[in-house]
Amino acid sequence: MGKTILITGGARSGKSGIAETMTLGLGPRAVYIATAEAHDAEMEKRIATHQARRGAEWTTHAEPLDLTEALQATDGQGPRLVDCLTLWLSNLMFSGRDWQEEARAMIAALPAQRDPVIFVTNEVGGGIVPDNALAREFRDAAGLLNQRVAAAVDEVHLAVCGLPLKVK
Amino acid sequence: MGKTILITGGARSGKSGIAETMTLGLGPRAVYIATAEAHDAEMEKRIATHQARRGAEWTTHAEPLDLTEALQATDGQGPRLVDCLTLWLSNLMFSGRDWQEEARAMIAALPAQRDPVIFVTNEVGGGIVPDNALAREFRDAAGLLNQRVAAAVDEVHLAVCGLPLKVK
Amino acid sequence: MGKTILITGGARSGKSGIAETMTLGLGPRAVYIATAEAHDAEMEKRIATHQARRGAEWTTHAEPLDLTEALQATDGQGPRLVDCLTLWLSNLMFSGRDWQEEARAMIAALPAQRDPVIFVTNEVGGGIVPDNALAREFRDAAGLLNQRVAAAVDEVHLAVCGLPLKVK
Numbered sequence: 001m002g003k004t005i006l007i008t009g010g011a012r013s014g015k016s017g018i019a020e021t022m023t024l025g026l027g028p029r030a031v032y033i034a035t036a037e038a039h040d041a042e043m044e045k046r047i048a049t050h051q052a053r054r055g056a057e058w059t060t061h062a063e064p065l066d067l068t069e070a071l072q073a074t075d076g077q078g079p080r081l082v083d084c085l086t087l088w089l090s091n092l093m094f095s096g097r098d099w100q101e102e103a104r105a106m107i108a109a110l111p112a113q114r115d116p117v118i119f120v121t122n123e124v125g126g127g128i129v130p131d132n133a134l135a136r137e138f139r140d141a142a143g144l145l146n147q148r149v150a151a152a153v154d155e156v157h158l159a160v161c162g163l164p165l166k167v168k
Numbered sequence: 169m170g171k172t173i174l175i176t177g178g179a180r181s182g183k184s185g186i187a188e189t190m191t192l193g194l195g196p197r198a199v200y201i202a203t204a205e206a207h208d209a210e211m212e213k214r215i216a217t218h219q220a221r222r223g224a225e226w227t228t229h230a231e232p233l234d235l236t237e238a239l240q241a242t243d244g245q246g247p248r249l250v251d252c253l254t255l256w257l258s259n260l261m262f263s264g265r266d267w268q269e270e271a272r273a274m275i276a277a278l279p280a281q282r283d284p285v286i287f288v289t290n291e292v293g294g295g296i297v298p299d300n301a302l303a304r305e306f307r308d309a310a311g312l313l314n315q316r317v318a319a320a321v322d323e324v325h326l327a328v329c330g331l332p333l334k335v336k
Numbered sequence: 337m338g339k340t341i342l343i344t345g346g347a348r349s350g351k352s353g354i355a356e357t358m359t360l361g362l363g364p365r366a367v368y369i370a371t372a373e374a375h376d377a378e379m380e381k382r383i384a385t386h387q388a389r390r391g392a393e394w395t396t397h398a399e400p401l402d403l404t405e406a407l408q409a410t411d412g413q414g415p416r417l418v419d420c421l422t423l424w425l426s427n428l429m430f431s432g433r434d435w436q437e438e439a440r441a442m443i444a445a446l447p448a449q450r451d452p453v454i455f456v457t458n459e460v461g462g463g464i465v466p467d468n469a470l471a472r473e474f475r476d477a478a479g480l481l482n483q484r485v486a487a488a489v490d491e492v493h494l495a496v497c498g499l500p501l502k503v504k
Contacts, residue, residue: 012479143180
């Protein structure tokens with residue numbers, strides 16, 4: 001079984017940069033599994049900024065929904081960086097999929113992976129309780145998903161100002 | 169004096185689960201001091217989810233306001249889990265009580281407790297500054313209460329993705 | 337080169353208190369470089385609360401914008417506490433200055449400082465994604481500034497309930 005790592009942190013805490021460094025530390029060629037979809041100009045800019053930072057060691061595999069299949073398809077190509085679980089969750093919820101079942105299947109598929117998998121996720125529960133019921137529901141789901149993935153992986157790190165703090 | 173522990177973390181960071189495990193590690197029978205009041209269906213569902221997870225080792229003592237009295241009344245019945253300080257603060261503020269005085273009295277009562285006390289609290293200061301003055305005032309009070317309790321207890325842990333990170 | 341430290345944390349996490357203690361640990365007399373400007377009564381009250389806590393060991397140097405010049409002007413007067421980087425960023429952005437260039441110059445000036453510099457900053461990326469585009473832009477800039485300063489300084493600590501957690 002390949003090593004599995006979860007990197008969590010707030011917005012702009014440097015979690016993607018930390019995850020990229022850790023992923024390249026596990027193999028000379030790496031696969032970037034992008035769960036983001038560019039729905040507007042702001043999102044396009046964010047995706048382009050992330051891509052510009054990554055170099056020639058990376059191949060990109062875009063997959064907003066079928067993450068388990070993406071992991072199966074890329075196993076054998078080197079360490080995989082999944083960026084990020086929160087957007088995957090958001091995509092599943094918007095598509096009307098059962099995120100709990102999808103997460104269960106994805107976590108159950110991890111032990112059979114030969115190459116490492118590094119997950120990036122977001123801390124979204126650190127602010128004041130949102131006014132909006134949908135935001136609260138999403139925040140709850142994101143926290144539960146993080147807990148389940150954290151329980152399954154080998155290492156968990158919290159990104160603080162671009163630095164990793166080891167939690168597990 | 170019984171051991172005192174504070175578990176802090178964002179929404180859905182797994183802090184209640186961590187606190188329940190730590191509480192049962194300190195005695196075979198435990199008391200759950202619930203500060204939550206079910207004012208609406210969403211809150212009722214949240215309370216029911218938490219209760220369903222706890223087993224037969226637990227007795228529940230509901231007390232939204234008089235926490236110091238609840239600690240006195242339950243001392244001798246095993247470790248107590250207070251879930252949570254942020255709701256207690258919110259209840260005090262809504263009732264027009266002087267939360268600073270109530271917090272001072274509660275903290276002053278801790279050294280006389282024979283059984284352990286485990287507190288759960290929320291990190292609410294990690295987001296962008298709220299637009300709303302009442303939200304900012306509550307956020308400030310919650311942070312101050314957390315600091316005062318943290319200074320008084322034996323151990324402090326930050327919950328990250330369901331895992332405890334020892335701070336004190 | 338004087339020691340450089342960054343203290344980060346959410347609102348009311350006790351970061352200013354931690355920073356003040358660390359600063360006085362580095363010299364008997366200290367300089368408080370205040371980046372805050374009192375634009376309203378709430379802000380005035382916050383500034384007064386912070387000032388009341390500091391004692392006679394402190395002299396105050398107020399500078400909302402020209403932080404590099406403030407560091408040059410106060411070098412030789414003892415350890416400097418800059419409180420805080422997030423307000424400095426906000427002031428630069430409101431004034432239409434190029435914050436990236438100002439930050440670059442400030443960081444480049446650190447190695448020539450003989451007296452220590454302790455920075456306080458805010459974690460603002462821990463909540464749900466803000467609705468407001470300006471809040472998202474500020475949150476991104478604040479996170480990037482934190483990462484750049486964290487990469488340059490000797491130590492980084494995360495304040496949790498008034499307690500420092502060493503990250504670097």
